Amino acid sequence: MNAVLRGISSMATRQLLAELLAAYEQRIGTAVAMESVGGVDAARRVQAGEAFDVVVLASDAIAKLEAAGHVLAGSKVDLVHSGVAVAVRAGAALPGLSSEEAVKQAVLAASTIGYSTGPSGVALARLFERWGIADQVAQRTVQAPPGVPVGSLVAKGEVALGFQQLSELMHLEGITVAGPLPPAIQITTTFSAGVCATSKQQEAVRRMLDFLASPDTVDAKRRQGMDPA
Secondary structure (H helix, E strand, O other): OOOOEEEEEEHHHHHHHHHHHHHHHHHHOOOEEEEEEOHHHHHHHHHOOOOOOEEEEEHHHHHHHHHOOOEOOOOOEEEEEEEEEEEEEOOOOOOOOOOHHHHHHHHHHOOOEEEOOOHHHHHHHHHHHHHOOHHHHHHHEEEOOOOOOHHHHHHOOOOOEEEEEHHHHOOOOOEEEEEEOOHHHOOEEEEEEEEEOOOOOHHHHHHHHHHHOOHHHHHHHHHOOEEEO
């Protein structure tokens, strides 16, 4: 049995990584202890020099860690593309999502709107600004704390209309996924992995990343609501 690798990821890839890393351990014998937290917290802990072997975050966050020397240069591997979906509480009327205008009207009609602290939340806030409704909906928007799924707030009735990566919504109870955002305004985040500069097992990490990006993982990625990168 090889030494255990230690990793950290954002919440969006938590389910996928659990499935793929279990398969990897069974196949190769290398275990990976992967901790999933809010992306901002994950990046901060890597920046602080905490001893991780691998980090999985949004591609731009990995690029920043690489530029700062916290991720080994040239080790970044794109894993999946993840789109945003919309959720309501189970039993609630489904909003129309067929067009950009339909989504805008659904947002304007919602009593509360929820989104994450991650890349999709930032992009959604920019979309509201482009639509000219940011001030109008500001008092009705709820930003989920880092590491807290937007869908959990929807399930509890704290948010009427929730936006987050499909992978983070599809496994939650108490909500209905109304569908993805339409192509014109779809928010796609690429999630990537990198070898941490603190790793003492860099070659083992590279082998694991080769597996995570391999054709053998395509079906699992699609099952978890993502597309292979």
